[in-house]
Amino acid sequence: MKNLRKWAFLALTTTALISCNNDDDSMGNENEGTHVSAVLKFEHSLGLGDEFTLTDSEDNQQNLELTKFKFIVSDVKVTTTNDEVVALSNNDAAELIDLANADETDVVRMYLTGIPEGSYKSISFGVGVSQEVASGSTENQIKLMELAEQDSEDMVWSWNPNSYIFSKIEATNLDVTTTAPTNLQIHVGNKGGVDGFRTVELIFPETLTIASKISPSIHTNVSIEKLFTPDAPGIEVAYDAIGAHGGTDDASINFSDNYANIFEIEHLHPNEAAINLEDVEMDNHAHDDEDSEDSHSH
């Protein structure tokens, strides 16, 4: 079956290659670009360099300075008010949300394209890359791998069966007086039987209309501290209970679960003027800072 589809696809693309030398995109836009259906605006509770306080496993308060926060978004799906689920391809909609690329207000934008016009009630996405995707079609991972390989493979565990690092949070411990001045360093993936992949579902506070005339945005708060101190029913995690320092599987499972807890839609901007992906991408690249501080640690 899959084979047939693959050949059909190849045949199609071949025909496409032969038949169309003129560059009209199948998207069919009035203004020669890829229309942005909607914008996911992630407004983070902290920016890089911000100080925050977390509790360690001995109940001490530790002051930390955030140095890295990033996660891969995959498997984006939107649901219409008629309960139809529209799955967006990872080769379009997958994204790396990296606080290092945030604007002055700690916002990172993710641009969704190709959503059919209509009324929608919710959006869901995965934090990380599911095992199904990671061990499935390679063609469907072209963008995901490119994202993971940015900044010297910063989101790649080359030596792990599932190569993707799903998320990273790192912070410097400012309390030099403590006996264990352990810096915060949590990297989540699917490793050794503990799968940190989690799906987040966000219900829109009002119906979201997708139409060619507009590019509405979904303003979402990302409460980084809630990874450790989630709202009930989430389970609190001491910041030093995972990773380098005698971490337990339970703590990393709880921590991964808390990812579903950190996102909350603040409001929609339903009628924002239509934008094209090509324009915002150019804009984004202007912001990109090239430096990739080497954080190799294994």
Add this chain to the structure above:
Amino acid sequence: MKYNTILFVFLLVMVSCGQDEEEVYTDFEISFEQPANFPATTYDFEDNPITTDGFILGRKLFYDNRLSLNNGISCAECHNQSHAFTHHGHDLSEGVHAGVVGTRNSQPIQNLAFLEDFTWDGAKEMLFDQPLIPITEEVEMDETMENVIAKLKEDSVYQELFTAVFQSEDAINSVNLLNALSQFMGAMVSSNSKYDKYVRGEVGGSFTDLEKEGLALFQQKCANCHSGELFTNQEFINNGIGENSSLPDETGRARINSPNPFATVEELKTRDDYYQFRVPSLRNVIKTYPYMHDGRFVMLSKVLDFYDDDTYPLITKMDNLDSRLIQTNSNGEEILGIPMTEGEKVAILAFLETLTDNEFINDERFAKPN
């Protein structure tokens, strides 16, 4: 994703678009043929079918120094055809940085289309993304995928080849790079040793009495781990190889199975998969010296002395030493290893010699294209 895949014959007509003199197109077709005596493949033929031009692209990449930092070395540096694609005599391999060696003995690139896991500790479950390790590891090629892709994009020959193989315009990306390498490596099947001809009853497959005796002894003493036609049951096992004091960070399979990416060696030592390694295939074993995950034994006779219960080097008994290597003698005493007389060792060695596949080692399709 395992498929029982059968026989792929791709007839590819290369349209003569070769303006490039360098790119001499040798006249052959690659078809993946399942050897009659081999197990089912694990290679994902549906996702990434092996084609002649995909194979040729993969081979070009395999022999291309641009996959490493400062274009220093290619994959073939450590995977040399004359030694069944291992690193000719090196225990550990120097990578792109002079004087900096890795921690493992290079493995043969052969019959990978049949393997469940890759590398000594099974870090990878798909051949597809295994090359991420050598390309990015500091002790190997120390390059970034982004740089490799950028370098390849500058080369119009690669642009054409990638487009031809992957049927899309902007086809140079890391997925396609990995898929091309997989096609090349997946097609590298070694199945024409004297032993194969013997079991298949083909010409050139007559065994001497000594070789027959060796085969029988091997089946009795070794084939519970080095089993089947690949000569590996593909399990991860602690075979009594002791710690190597010059490689204190080596933990074997424990590193892969631990859920903690930052686990310390001390923590990993407490796991029962500490110092487990994948049972290696013994095909072409004469050519793949030195032996074991760290290449600590130069000669096969030393390997047999190791397995033997009495001759030096001895088996190290960690808590997780595989039970197949612990026996009790008639006095009820525990003996470690596999009892073998010196005569039996000679016969086993004679048998192991029959696993050399000279057709594979001299197959020009796998050699560096000129």
